[in-house]
Amino acid sequence: MILGVRLSFWAHISTISKLLILVTGIFSTFVLHGYCQEWIFTNKQFKKVGWFLSGVQFLFYFLFASIEVKLTRKKQDIPSMLRQLEQEEHYKPWKVYATLAFLSVLTIGCSNTSLAYLNFPTQVIFKCCKLIPVMIGSILIQFKKYGFLDFLSAIVLSIGLINFILADISVAPSFDFRGIALISTALVADACVGNVQEYCLKTLKYEKNVMIANTFGYGSCLVFTGLVVTGQIIENVAICMEYPFVFTKIFFYALTGFIGLEFVLETIKNFGAFLTVVITTCRKAVTIILSFILFDKPFVMQYLYSGLVVVLGIFLNVLARNKSKLSDRWKLENLFFEFSSFTCQILCRDSLGKIEDTV
Numbered sequence: 043m044i045l046g047v048r049l050s051f052w053a054h055i056s057t058i059s060k061l062l063i064l065v066t067g068i069f070s071t072f073v074l075h076g077y078c079q080e081w082i083f084t085n086k087q088f089k090k091v092g093w094f095l096s097g098v099q100f101l102f103y104f105l106f107a108s109i110e111v112k113l114t115r116k117k118q119d120i121p122s123m124l125r126q127l128e129q130e131e132h133y134k135p136w137k138v139y140a141t142l143a144f145l146s147v148l149t150i151g152c153s154n155t156s157l158a159y160l161n162f163p164t165q166v167i168f169k170c171c172k173l174i175p176v177m178i179g180s181i182l183i184q185f186k187k188y189g190f191l192d193f194l195s196a197i198v199l200s201i202g203l204i205n206f207i208l209a210d211i212s213v214a215p216s217f218d219f220r221g222i223a224l225i226s227t228a229l230v231a232d233a234c235v236g237n238v239q240e241y242c243l244k245t246l247k248y249e250k251n252v253m254i255a256n257t258f259g260y261g262s263c264l265v266f267t268g269l270v271v272t273g274q275i276i277e278n279v280a281i282c283m284e285y286p287f288v289f290t291k292i293f294f295y296a297l298t299g300f301i302g303l304e305f306v307l308e309t310i311k312n313f314g315a316f317l318t319v320v321i322t323t324c325r326k327a328v329t330i331i332l333s334f335i336l337f338d339k340p341f342v343m344q345y346l347y348s349g350l351v352v353v354l355g356i357f358l359n360v361l362a363r364n365k366s367k368l369s370d371r372w373k374l375e376n377l378f379f380e381f382s383s384f385t386c387q388i389l390c391r392d393s394l395g396k397i398e399d400t401v
Contacts, residue, residue: 064312159218
């Protein structure tokens with residue numbers, strides 16, 4: 043089901059056909075989504091209006107989610123609708139939605155505005171390392187215990203991330219640490235969003251589409267209220283009206299992100315989290331490659347090595363989560379460790395080459 047429209051042919055096609063459709067949907071929507079995001083938020087004309095454009099993005103998300111709610115609730119029976127309304131009234135959902143909205147504003151707004159100070163590939167690499175703040179929050183708040191592979195994946199991700207940042211600094215003389223602060227804030231808030239959403243869906247039994255619609259509805263109010271209070275709203279509107287085509291870009295940016303999320307959720311539902319992580323990681327790699335091709339930016343081999351280390355960290359984390367399921371798949375584990383060995387050989391070879399050059 044995409045935007046509330048049930049695909050009648052879905053139940054009658056093969057598993058391979060479903061996978062191909064979902065992979066195509068994830069790649070096409072998120073590649074276009076990434077292109078629109080980089081074009082908008084790295085453009086010098088819109089550097090000062092990142093928060094305003096994020097508010098417009100929230101409005102579009104609210105519109106799409108509301109359409110989906112209307113279409114799905116037409117197919118819902120009245121008793122279940124009444125139970126949902128009674129459940130929401132009992133738990134005073136506006137407080138929960140306000141919390142989700144605030145965290146979502148920090149996540150999306152800080153992520154978008156960070157592109158005024160960061161290279162787009164660096165931002166994508168940061169997003170790949172989201173599990174680090176998630177692990178820290180789980181240990182401090184929920185006293186959750188993690189295994190050796192979990193900590194190893196966090197260490198490997200940190201090494202890859204630090205090397206990617208160092209590569210960025212080496213090729214960008216105007217590197218601004220405000221970008222690091224903004225994207226780090228976005229990641230911490232995103233980790234909190236996941237926990238609150240899980241509480242709403244599993245404990246409070248909220249409807250997913252209703253929760254999303256309310257989150258972005260409240261979020262757009264927060265963003266525009268903040269712009270009015272700080273006196274930036276008039277200036278931001280004036281700048282955007284000089285370049286009205288930016289609203290078309292924002293529309294497609296929001297639409298592709300919303301539909302892409304639907305494809306991701308459908309992939310998880312049909313094929314599980316492991317394969318979904320593999321697909322989305324490959325998608326991020328393609329997005330980074332296209333970013334270097336379509337947008338003028340310097341490239342050094344350290345980007346490639348650091349990216350490989352981050353990918354290694356992601357697969358270590360996935361392996362840790364699915365160890366019991368994968369214990370009998372020796373071929374997959376052998377392939378994984380061969381990849382690890384290959385990555386380490388490349389890194390060692392590069393380091394030895396630099397030492398020889400200095401000598």
